[in-house]
Amino acid sequence: FNNMKQIAQLxxxxxxxxVGIGLLFGMYFFVKxxxxxxxxxxxxxxxxxxxxxxxxxxxxxxxxxxxxKKQKG
Numbered sequence: 001f002n003n004m005k006q007i008a009q010l011x012x013x014x015x016x017x018x019v020g021i022g023l024l025f026g027m028y029f030f031v032k033x034x035x036x037x038x039x040x041x042x043x044x045x046x047x048x049x050x051x052x053x054x055x056x057x058x059x060x061x062x063x064x065x066x067x068x069k070k071q072k073g
Contacts, residue, residue: 022057
């Protein structure tokens with residue numbers, strides 16, 4: 001049972017870390033990242049970009065990979 005207790009304590013910590021990184025990435029995505037993936041977003045209102053933040057928080061690993069691939073070529 002000791003291992004289960006450790007796992008039960010570890011899972012919420014990992015979720016908080018994931019969401020924390022996602023929030024940081026979401027702010028970057030709001031400011032710069034979205035425009036790098038989609039040039040049309042540059043002309044959109046800030047409220048449209050704001051709608052992208054929840055998705056960016058949840059999908060930050062995939063969006064980060066797409067941004068890296070876009071920058072490499």
